[in-house]
Amino acid sequence: xxxxxxxxxxxxxxxxxxxxxxxxxxxxxxxxxxxxxxxxxxxxxxxxxxxxxxxxxxxxxxxxxxxxxxxxxxxxxxxxxxxxxxxxxxxxxxxxxxxxxxxxxxxxxxxxxxxxxxxxxxxxxxxxxxxxxxxxxxxxxxxxxxxxxxxxxxxxxxxxx
Amino acid sequence: xxxxxxxxxxxxxxxxxxxxxxxxxxxxxxxxxxxxxxxxxxxxxxxxxxxxxxxxxxxxxxxxxxxxxxxxxxxxxxxxxxxxxxxxxxxxxxxxxxxxxxxxxxxxxxxxxxxxxxxxxxxxxxxxxxxxxxxxxxxxxxxxxxxxxxxxxxxxxxxxxxxxxxxxxxxxxxxxxxxxxxxxxxxxxxxxxxxxxxxxxxxxxxxxxxxxxxxxxxxxxxxxxxxxxxxxxxxxxxxxxxxxxxxxxxxxxxxxxxxxxxxxxxxxxxxxxxxxxxxxxxxxxxxxxxxxxxxxxxxxxxxxxxxxxxxxxxxxxxxxxxxxxxxxxxxxxxxxxxxxxxxxxxxxxxxxxxxxxxxxxxxxxxxxxxxxxxxxxxxxxxxxxxxxxxxxxxxxxxxxxxxxxxxxxxxxxxxxxxxxxxxxxxxxxxxxxxxxxxxxxxxxxxxxxxxxxxxxxxxxxxxxxxxxxxxxxxxxxxxxxxxxxxxxxxxxxxxxxxxxxxxxxxxxxxxxxxxxxxxxxxxxxxxxxxxxxxxxxxxxxxxxxxxxxxxxxxxxxxxxxxxxxxxxxxxxxxxxxxxxxxxxxxxxxxxxxxxxxxxxxxxxxxxxxxxxxxxxxxxxxxxxxxxxxxxxxxxxxxxxxxxxxxxxxxxxxxxxxxxxxxxxxxxxxxxxxxxxxxxxxxxxxxxxxxxxxxxxxxxxxxxxxxxxxxxxxxxxxxxxxxxxxxx
Numbered sequence: 001x002x003x004x005x006x007x008x009x010x011x012x013x014x015x016x017x018x019x020x021x022x023x024x025x026x027x028x029x030x031x032x033x034x035x036x037x038x039x040x041x042x043x044x045x046x047x048x049x050x051x052x053x054x055x056x057x058x059x060x061x062x063x064x065x066x067x068x069x070x071x072x073x074x075x076x077x078x079x080x081x082x083x084x085x086x087x088x089x090x091x092x093x094x095x096x097x098x099x100x101x102x103x104x105x106x107x108x109x110x111x112x113x114x115x116x117x118x119x120x121x122x123x124x125x126x127x128x129x130x131x132x133x134x135x136x137x138x139x140x141x142x143x144x145x146x147x148x149x150x151x152x153x154x155x156x157x158x159x160x161x
Numbered sequence: 162x163x164x165x166x167x168x169x170x171x172x173x174x175x176x177x178x179x180x181x182x183x184x185x186x187x188x189x190x191x192x193x194x195x196x197x198x199x200x201x202x203x204x205x206x207x208x209x210x211x212x213x214x215x216x217x218x219x220x221x222x223x224x225x226x227x228x229x230x231x232x233x234x235x236x237x238x239x240x241x242x243x244x245x246x247x248x249x250x251x252x253x254x255x256x257x258x259x260x261x262x263x264x265x266x267x268x269x270x271x272x273x274x275x276x277x278x279x280x281x282x283x284x285x286x287x288x289x290x291x292x293x294x295x296x297x298x299x300x301x302x303x304x305x306x307x308x309x310x311x312x313x314x315x316x317x318x319x320x321x322x323x324x325x326x327x328x329x330x331x332x333x334x335x336x337x338x339x340x341x342x343x344x345x346x347x348x349x350x351x352x353x354x355x356x357x358x359x360x361x362x363x364x365x366x367x368x369x370x371x372x373x374x375x376x377x378x379x380x381x382x383x384x385x386x387x388x389x390x391x392x393x394x395x396x397x398x399x400x401x402x403x404x405x406x407x408x409x410x411x412x413x414x415x416x417x418x419x420x421x422x423x424x425x426x427x428x429x430x431x432x433x434x435x436x437x438x439x440x441x442x443x444x445x446x447x448x449x450x451x452x453x454x455x456x457x458x459x460x461x462x463x464x465x466x467x468x469x470x471x472x473x474x475x476x477x478x479x480x481x482x483x484x485x486x487x488x489x490x491x492x493x494x495x496x497x498x499x500x501x502x503x504x505x506x507x508x509x510x511x512x513x514x515x516x517x518x519x520x521x522x523x524x525x526x527x528x529x530x531x532x533x534x535x536x537x538x539x540x541x542x543x544x545x546x547x548x549x550x551x552x553x554x555x556x557x558x559x560x561x562x563x564x565x566x567x568x569x570x571x572x573x574x575x576x577x578x579x580x581x582x583x584x585x586x587x588x589x590x591x592x593x594x595x596x597x598x599x600x601x602x603x604x605x606x607x608x609x610x611x612x613x614x615x616x617x618x619x620x621x622x623x624x625x626x627x628x629x630x631x632x633x634x635x636x637x638x639x640x641x642x643x644x645x646x647x648x649x650x651x652x653x654x655x656x657x658x659x660x661x662x663x664x665x666x667x668x669x670x671x672x673x674x675x676x677x678x679x680x681x682x683x684x685x686x687x688x689x690x691x692x693x694x695x696x697x698x699x700x701x702x703x704x705x706x707x708x709x710x711x712x713x714x715x716x717x718x719x720x721x722x723x724x725x726x727x728x729x730x731x732x733x734x735x736x737x738x739x740x741x742x743x744x745x746x747x748x749x750x751x752x753x754x755x756x757x758x759x760x761x762x763x764x765x766x767x768x769x770x771x772x773x774x775x776x777x778x779x780x781x782x783x784x785x786x787x788x789x790x791x792x793x794x795x796x797x798x799x800x801x802x803x804x805x806x807x808x809x810x811x812x813x814x815x816x817x818x819x820x821x822x823x824x825x826x827x828x829x830x831x832x833x834x835x836x837x838x839x840x841x842x843x844x845x846x847x848x849x850x851x852x853x854x855x856x857x858x859x860x861x862x863x864x865x866x867x868x869x870x871x872x873x874x875x876x877x878x879x880x881x882x883x884x885x886x887x888x
């Protein structure tokens with residue numbers, strides 16, 4: 001969490017077609033999402049479990065009167081599921097018309113990058129990487145994966161009824 | 162420009178209402194009602210559409226409405242009998258009028274040939290064109306009863322006067338008494354007088370006699386009336402057209418002066434005597450002292466002149482109309498209502514939180530705070546009810562579209578169909594109504610196209626050739642139930658099964674009950690029609706219907722008897738916003754069970770629970786064995802099964818009157834909860850109807866009882882999923 005304060009200003013300088021990203025940690029890895037799709041960041045509160053849902057859906061919480069589903073991003077990306085504590089945070093993100101909470105370990109940084117800094121996803125075998133990672137950024141010898149939000153929710157299973 | 166667009170929009174909204182009234186009126190007339198007020202209402206509807214359309218230069222619409230209005234005018238004047246054929250033509254004309262209105266609103270054209278044909282048919286009904294003129298005397302006699310012995314009420318058939326050629330100058334005596342409504346609609350009498358003055362030489366006298374003293378004056382009342390002596394070269398129609406837009410809001414009497422002079426003095430005399438005799442007889446029958454009877458003639462005229470309804474343009478049944486128009490309504494943007502409803506929803510949650518906090522703070526139940534909270538709770542509930550009532554609308558608006566649909570589909574299929582409806586005043590939330598139209602349309606089409614047989618086959622089966630489709634709506638246990646029943650052939654089960662096998666939807670040896678076979682028609686891609694018709698879809702029909710109803714939180718079921726017909730039953734929630742629920746705990750989770758589903762709660766005893774093979778258990782309740790469903794297991798909250806003796810059983814009734822017992826850990830209480838959709842930000846979860854927010858701010862899930870019951874059956878019997886889903 002202390003990394004937020006050491007936010008490096010120089011990275012934002014001299015950039016023409018810049019976009020801002022919010023970087024966060026899950027385990028030892030770093031990821032980021034477009035800041036424009038993030039509505040707010042809040043602390044973890046216990047979620048109400050949803051029956052018959054994929055394991056990466058932690059449940060739903062009350063966000064000022066709205067029922068907000070919580071996706072465990074680690075579990076969604078194929079990592080071991082998080083053991084949420086009070087230090088975990090929920091990134092409230094807008095995906096299309098829906099608002100979804102993403103459970104992550106901690107928010108680490110705000111990055112200002114241009115498109116040319118985003119490298120294509122390395123051709124690795126992982127299906128998860130291909131579906132959810134739009135590209136990777138190299139920042140200070142760290143690798144930060146840019147997450148494509150639109151695939152996060154489980155596909156609509158109309159006939160599950 | 163914007164203002165104009167807005168006005169136009171209002172006009173089209175009003176058109177829809179008028180068209181609805183028109184259709185209802187015509188249907189009532191078709192059923193043999195001869196109330197002149199109904200005819201007037203029908204006339205008024207067409208007249209208003211014409212008037213509005215004229216203001217927007219919608220020539221096609223004006224022209225057709227004008228032809229229609231002319232024929233209706235004859236009907237109104239009694240020159241045209243409301244026979245079945247006439248009304249059939251009028252109903253089709255009403256459909257055409259609706260099409261023209263929609264074409265004018267949405268752009269796009271209409272079938273000009275059809276319009277011209279109908280216009281010609283309407284003209285053919287015109288008795289004047291056909292040289293018939295028989296209504297006059299009938300009209301006179303009907304008015305005799307309502308006329309008093311006052312001068313201006315002498316029964317003259319003005320319609321006859323209209324027809325007479327009018328050479329040279331005419332003399333009219335116009336008596337004009339505005340009603341308060343006239344002013345309320347922003348009309349100005351001075352302008353009307355000015356308009357009259359333009360027609361010719363007018364002598365206007367104002368009658369102040371009804372003006373009360375100052376402190377009794379209602380500022381919105383109407384006390385003045387005018388008598389205008391008009392000399393003009395124009396005919397009576399021109400004079401009346403001045404009052405065209407205030408016609409319904411005033412007493413108007415236009416008496417051609419020369420005609421008045423022609424009336425035999427003796428006739429007036431004898432009429433007055435006749436009236437006097439009638440009144441005497443009436444008074445005598447009421448045992449009023451004889452002194453009252455000896456009232457001289459001029460006094461006699463006083464009470465009658467004071468009473469309204471004298472004007473010849475107003476039939477005796479005119480009274481209810483004034484009552485109707487004074488029922489004030491406003492148009493409100495739906496977004497505003499929705500916002501209000503959301504806010505009230507938040508208020509309810511907040512109030513619940515407050516109550517919980519009070520309990521946690523350990524305040525005494527009898528303390529002032531607790532009493533205040535109780536009152537707040539009551540108020541909140543009332544506010545909520547009132548707000549919900551704003552959105553509640555009778556299903557009439559959907560039902561109104563059905564007769565036309567039935568006519569069209571019947572014409573296309575060559576079947577004769579009679580539609581009966583019941584319960585069209587059943588109220589339900591607007592959102593439900595809006596989303597009801599499509600599935601209902603589909604069901605009606607299906608009932609006529611697939612349900613009813615052709616007239617020949619009906620005759621062969623010994624049924625009347627006219628097929629019957631019955632559409633009804635009613636409230637049942639906090640839901641609205643809509644039924645579409647036909648008296649057709651019923652579902653051809655062997656054929657349905659054969660088709661499902663042929664399409665690979667089921668295996669040939671699947672052991673299906675009759676009910677399960679019926680439900681096969683809800684499968685995607687199933688169609689029994691041997692030829693794909695324009696009318697009921699391409700094998701998407703019932704599947705789409707079922708899905709749109711499920712999406713509304715409703716269910717659809719079917720009952721069918723061979724050779725007797727089928728009944729489709731839709732059951733929908735009344736509102737998509739609040740629910741009375743029982744708060745229970747299951748495996749550490751809090752759930753809300755809709756109260757409407759629960760019949761009773763009980764504590765199972767060890768002796769009453771019996772195993773029933775596999776994991777199924779039943780519970781004996783008053784000599785009945787009822788399946789016991791472990792909610793925790795059903796929703797995958799726990800792998801094993803709960804001990805029934807340490808749990809509570811909720812006896813519930815689900816679709817099709819199936820009783821089951823739901824096993825939960827404990828009951829926390831009963832509460833009204835605000836329904837929050839899970840689909841907004843997530844998706845449908847099987848077994849869960851929606852979510853809500855409880856007093857502690859946490860989300861609780863609302864159980865979909867029917868889905869849980871159906872789901873347990875699937876699990877228990879290991880049966881194909883769709884059957885349960887469809888049932």
